[in-house]
Amino acid sequence: MTTRFDRRSVLKLGGGLLAASALTPITGAFAQSKSINYWHTFTSQSEAAGLESVMALFKAAHPDIAVTPENIPNPEFMAKITAAVVANTRPSVTMVSSERFQDLLAMGALTDITDRVANWERRSDFSDQRFDSITADGKVYGVPGFAFVDWIYYRKDWFEEAGIAVPTTLAELYDAAVKLTDPSANRYGFALRGGPGGQNFIINMMEAFGAKLIQADGSISLDREKAIAGLTFYSDLAKNAAPSSAPNDGFRQIIEGFQTGQTAMVYHHTGSYQDIASKLEPGVQFGTMAVPTGPVNRVARLAYAYNTITKAEDADAAWEWIKFWGEPDAAVAFLEKTGYFPASTTAAADQRIAGNPMYAAASETLGFGIPQPSFPGAAGWAEGTVLPAFQRILIGQATPEQAADEIIAGLAEATQ
Amino acid sequence: MSRVAAASPPPRSVWDSLNPVRLLGELSETRYWMYLLLLPSALLITAVVLYPTVYGFQMSFHEMRLNRPALGTGFVGLKHYARMVSDPIFWTSLVNTAAWVTSSIILEFLVGLIAALALNRNLPGTKVLAVLILIPYFLPNVVAGHMWALMLDPRLGVINDVLVRIGWLESYKAWFADPTTAMGAAIVVEVWHSFPFFTLLIMAGLKGIPADLYKAADIDGAGAFSQLRLITLPMLKTIIAAAVILRVIGLVNSPDLLLILTSGGPGRSTQVLSLYAFQTAYKDFNFGYAGALSVVMFVLLMGFAYIYIRLSKVNQD
Numbered sequence: 001m002t003t004r005f006d007r008r009s010v011l012k013l014g015g016g017l018l019a020a021s022a023l024t025p026i027t028g029a030f031a032q033s034k035s036i037n038y039w040h041t042f043t044s045q046s047e048a049a050g051l052e053s054v055m056a057l058f059k060a061a062h063p064d065i066a067v068t069p070e071n072i073p074n075p076e077f078m079a080k081i082t083a084a085v086v087a088n089t090r091p092s093v094t095m096v097s098s099e100r101f102q103d104l105l106a107m108g109a110l111t112d113i114t115d116r117v118a119n120w121e122r123r124s125d126f127s128d129q130r131f132d133s134i135t136a137d138g139k140v141y142g143v144p145g146f147a148f149v150d151w152i153y154y155r156k157d158w159f160e161e162a163g164i165a166v167p168t169t170l171a172e173l174y175d176a177a178v179k180l181t182d183p184s185a186n187r188y189g190f191a192l193r194g195g196p197g198g199q200n201f202i203i204n205m206m207e208a209f210g211a212k213l214i215q216a217d218g219s220i221s222l223d224r225e226k227a228i229a230g231l232t233f234y235s236d237l238a239k240n241a242a243p244s245s246a247p248n249d250g251f252r253q254i255i256e257g258f259q260t261g262q263t264a265m266v267y268h269h270t271g272s273y274q275d276i277a278s279k280l281e282p283g284v285q286f287g288t289m290a291v292p293t294g295p296v297n298r299v300a301r302l303a304y305a306y307n308t309i310t311k312a313e314d315a316d317a318a319w320e321w322i323k324f325w326g327e328p329d330a331a332v333a334f335l336e337k338t339g340y341f342p343a344s345t346t347a348a349a350d351q352r353i354a355g356n357p358m359y360a361a362a363s364e365t366l367g368f369g370i371p372q373p374s375f376p377g378a379a380g381w382a383e384g385t386v387l388p389a390f391q392r393i394l395i396g397q398a399t400p401e402q403a404a405d406e407i408i409a410g411l412a413e414a415t416q
Numbered sequence: 417m418s419r420v421a422a423a424s425p426p427p428r429s430v431w432d433s434l435n436p437v438r439l440l441g442e443l444s445e446t447r448y449w450m451y452l453l454l455l456p457s458a459l460l461i462t463a464v465v466l467y468p469t470v471y472g473f474q475m476s477f478h479e480m481r482l483n484r485p486a487l488g489t490g491f492v493g494l495k496h497y498a499r500m501v502s503d504p505i506f507w508t509s510l511v512n513t514a515a516w517v518t519s520s521i522i523l524e525f526l527v528g529l530i531a532a533l534a535l536n537r538n539l540p541g542t543k544v545l546a547v548l549i550l551i552p553y554f555l556p557n558v559v560a561g562h563m564w565a566l567m568l569d570p571r572l573g574v575i576n577d578v579l580v581r582i583g584w585l586e587s588y589k590a591w592f593a594d595p596t597t598a599m600g601a602a603i604v605v606e607v608w609h610s611f612p613f614f615t616l617l618i619m620a621g622l623k624g625i626p627a628d629l630y631k632a633a634d635i636d637g638a639g640a641f642s643q644l645r646l647i648t649l650p651m652l653k654t655i656i657a658a659a660v661i662l663r664v665i666g667l668v669n670s671p672d673l674l675l676i677l678t679s680g681g682p683g684r685s686t687q688v689l690s691l692y693a694f695q696t697a698y699k700d701f702n703f704g705y706a707g708a709l710s711v712v713m714f715v716l717l718m719g720f721a722y723i724y725i726r727l728s729k730v731n732q733d
Contacts, residue, residue, distance in 0.1 A: 075675070079698035082482060094512030103701060106483040186587070195593075196679050247682035248598075256571055343639040376483040380700035392683040395595050416698070 034317035036092035038066045039310075046274040050337035055331045058321065065317045073148055075196065078103070081310075085109045092195075092314040093321055096142060098133035098303045100198070102376045110141040111309040116319055117143065122326045125346040130242070133371045134306045142306030144343030145325040146334055148269040149362045149369060150204075150300040153276055155180075158286040166287070170294045171210060172232065173265070177241035181262040189241035191263035192234075194394055196250040199268060199382035202374060202390045204301065206230035207296025207361070213373040213411075220375055220415050224409050231400040235393040247394045258286075267291070269301075270362050273339025288361040298359045302369025304343050376412035385410030472714075475707035480664040482701035496708035505684060505692060506709070513688040515599060516606075516674075517667045522608040525672070528614025528659075533644075535615070536622045546619070553612035561676030564605040568592065592678050592717070595685035602677050602686055604700060610666075614659055657728045661721050667719055689713050 042051050055067055070091065072080050072221045080102065084090050085107055097103055104110055117123060117131070127146065134142040146339035152173075157168065157179055167173040177189025186225050193201055203213065209221045209230035238246045241261060245253060251268075258266040259279040273288075280286045291300035309315050325329055331342035332350050343361050348366070352358050389406040392398035398406070432438060443449055454519035479492050500506045535546045550562065567575050578674050579585040591601035625648065649656075671691035674680065680687035681696070689709060697706035 011641055062682060078701075079694075082698060082701065086482075103483040121707065128597070195681065208587075244592070244595045248590060248593035248678065253569070258570075258716065260571060288527070302561075341446075380483075380695075384695055384699050387684055388681060388687075391681050395682045395685070397595070397683050 009132075010378040019343060026357075031166045032065050034314070035066045035068065036317045036321060037070055037246075038093045038095075038307075038321065039072050039077075039091040040095040041072055041074045042069070043073060044339045046278075047271070050340065053333040053337050054325065057327075057330050057333060057342050058324050058344075060307045061324065061327075062320055065320055067321055069273060075214045081109060084105065090310045092309070092311045092318045094308050094310045095145065096134070096306045096308050097148075098306070099372045099374050099379050099382070101141070101306070102136075102374050103379060104308075105136055105141060106376045109308075109321055110309055111138045111312055111315065112141060113309060113319070114138070114140045116323075120323055120326075122323065122344070123329075125153070125326060125344040126212050127345060130304060130343055133304060133374060134308070142308035143322045143326060144304035145307045145322070146305055146331065146340040147343045147366075148271060148301065148303040148305065149365050150267070150291055150302070151259060151361045151365055152270050152289050152291060153268065153272075153286055154289055155258075155261075155280075155285065156283070157285050158264050159287075165290045166386075169292050173292050174233070174237055174241070177237060177265060180257075181241045184220035186262060187264070188243045188257075190237055191249070191254040191257045191266040192238045192246040193249055193251070193254050193267070194242075194387075194391055195248040195253065196245040198250070198390070199387040200301070200384050201374070202234060203230070203301045204291075205234040205294070205383060207236055208299045208365045210296035212297070220411065221365060222411060224404055224405075224408060227404040227407065229295075231390065231403055235390070236374075238394050241274070245392045254387050270359075271338055271340045271356075272368050274337060275283065275339075277339075278293060283357050288358055290361040290364045298368055300365050301372050302365060305340075305374050346413075354394045375415065381410055381414035385414070428526060448625070469714075472621040472707050472710055475703055476711045478704050478707075480703040480707070484701075492704065496705045497712075500712065501707065505687065506689075508684045509687045509689045509692045512684075512686060513690075516603065516686075516688050517664055519603050520606045520610070520667055521663055523603065524611045524663060525614050525656070525660065527607060527611040528563065529618055531611065531615040532618035533648075535619060549615060550612045552609050553616070555609065557609065557670065558676060560605065560609045561673050564608070565592070565677055568601060593682055595682055597676055598682060602674055605661060605677060606667070606673055610663065613663060617659045618652060619657050621652040625651045639714050653728065657725065661683060661724060664720060664724075665717055668713055 001128075028143050040046055040051065051069060052057055055069065058067060081094060081104065088110070094104075094109070101110075120143075130144045134140060134144070154166065159176070162179060164176045164179060165172075167176050173190075180189040181187065192198075205224065205226045207213065207230070209226050211226035211230055211347075213222060214220055243249070243257060246320040249257070251272075254263070254266050254268070256270055257263040259276060276286060291298065297344070299376055307325055309318045309322065310317070325334075326344050326347075328342070328344060328350060329349040331344055331347035332352055334340055335342060335353065340357075342353070348354070348363070354363065386407050389398065389410070390404075393400055418471060435580050437459065443452065455526065470675050477493060478489050479487050479493055479495075480489050481487055497552055532550055535542050535549070555563075556678065567573050568590045568591045570576060570593070576585065576588040589597070592598045627645050629651075630643055638646065669690055671688065671694045674688060675685055675694070677684040678686040680691050693706045693713065695711060
């Protein structure tokens with residue numbers, strides 16, 4: 001049998017194929033008509049699991065919007081976003097931490113979403129203070145996705161064994177750390193982050209001793225004597241109660257040190273809760289405490305990771321994604337996988353959080369926590385001047401006085 | 417009459433005088449043809465190499481702080497270069513760069529040479545070994561950096577464990593937290609990662625040395641070291657010169673390994689120029705000053721390459 005193709009049958013076949021090919025993308029588009037990409041800095045397994053949970057909930061609620069997450073490691077984040085802004089290859093949505101806001105705003109990376117936020121049905125779930133760190137000149141540039149609530153993890157079993165009460169002041173924390181230190185047993189009282197990412201803790205300590213960075217009139221400066229007091233306290237803590245690796249210890253090292261039983265306390269935020277709970281038993285082996293008060297101020301950062309729209313073309317779909325993080329179910333799902341606290345007060349009041357004693361310290365911190373000081377050049381100054389200057393004290397190359405002078409000179413240069 | 421007709425070309429029609437193929441054919445017989453052939457490459461090089469280089473130079477004479485748009489992008493002359501002279505971090509970085517590059521190059525060359533000579537003996541298994549020895553070079557710097565950071569970790573690092581077990585260390589050491597060992601430890605990682613580059617090039621060079629030279633040297637009673645000094649190294653001179661220049665450029669310009677291992681710390685003990693330029697650009701967003709730092713690196717590299725080629729007398733061969 002032979003098949004015969006005449007002109008008419010070929011035309012019919014061609015027409016049919018053309019119609020089919022034209023329909024295929026349309027039917028696909030009905031299923032998922034918008035596509036956005038999301039730049040974030042999540043790195044740990046628990047964070048990845050948390051993001052996956054939120055995405056699954058979002059997909060169920062918005063099947064028409066496809067979100068492609070793209071991980072940008074924290075150390076490379078500013079380089080990548082700067083290049084994307086300059087080359088105009090911006091992502092649709094970008095996660096922005098509060099200390100990076102001013103730099104990104106200054107380079108024109110962010111979109112004003114004041115009207116969208118004002119008309120958002122969940123706006124009342126968030127106090128005005130939640131938006132402070134993402135607002136400039138009355139314009140809002142992002143929505144808080146989740147909170148970084150500073151607190152301290154401590155080895156409950158070791159504290160009980162040594163008969164030490166949970167510290168309420170930095171002086172008590174110092175004493176407890178020194179008491180729990182025994183280098184011959186490779187045990188240290190405090191996991192001090194003197195390496196990458198440690199700069200903000202140094203600033204916190206200076207502020208706890210009275211050296212506030214942003215003055216009441218909005219000017220930026222540091223009181224030398226108070227800064228010296230903060231640096232002296234923190235470097236003494238490092239010398240007398242932290243492992244010798246402190247000058248190079250970053251996030252991984254301080255968390256591993258605590259997980260493996262090398263250190264008794266670690267100062268971090270709630271986002272590392274699940275990582276620690278995967279190795280130590282909550283409430284038995286470790287507990288959580290609010291950051292103790294310093295001689296002048298009680299400084300625990302209550303910062304937010306904001307989701308911002310960075311590409312105007314995808315703004316509607318991007319808005320759906322960034323406001324979804326404020327849904328209580330999404331916020332609680334993210335907390336359950338990571339430990340990151342919800343930014344929404346409605347979600348924070350959920351029984352799954354309020355009823356868990358391990359989160360009591362975080363709830364307490366919501367009452368007194370303050371945002372990270374932010375101004376253009378803050379992140380660069382903190383990382384490029386404050387951290388190396390403090391490291392120089394730790395390795396014996398500078399005194400706290402010399403380091404304070406270096407920090408103050410660097411601040412003047414960064415803000416001039 | 418017929419001779420006159422043969423000497424004069426027939427008059428051209430209008431089409432002939434406009435025919436592009438014919439015009440192109442005529443042009444191909446002039447001295448301008450070679451320039452025309454070079455034009456696409458010249459345009460490409462201008463776009464890909466010259467423009468960014470000139471832009472980098474131009475940036476170094478302008479104010480360009482992305483997070484301070486109010487300052488504008490005006491011409492500031494030699495402001496950034498003047499700042500550099502009184503910038504202690506620049507001078508520390510310059511000294512560290514010299515130490516980092518010199519130590520790494522010498523060690524990479526020595527290890528690479530030894531490996532190449534061993535692999536060139538054609539003993540059983542050397543082909544497999546030649547492939548295995550190249551593995552570090554295939555690893556991206558980021559992977560190699562994180563891998564070594566874990567192996568040298570003061571809590572879980574296998575190297576610390578081995579050194580304690582064999583009695584070389586009393587307890588685990590935080591190699592990257594101590595200013596006296598941080599640079600050395602980073603150089604070890606760099607040498608491990610890049611010595612195969614020398615091995616590869618030197619092995620290729622060794623294959624080109626006539627065996628007769630070694631036979632003659634044997635007959636003359638030259639030992640292995642004399643053969644290495646008088647035959648192998650002189651015959652490899654050009655390859656070694658090229659490899660050294662390429663590696664020096666790579667080492668001066670790449671901050672990634674140090675960025676992962678130490679971020680320039682502790683203090684400024686491993687701060688090098690490329691890392692300082694990177695941090696100035698992408699942490700401080702001061703592209704003007706970062707541009708000036710890059711220009712200095714560029715000039716230093718050009719100077720090094722010129723002097724090195726003159727001293728090694730490669731051009732005279």
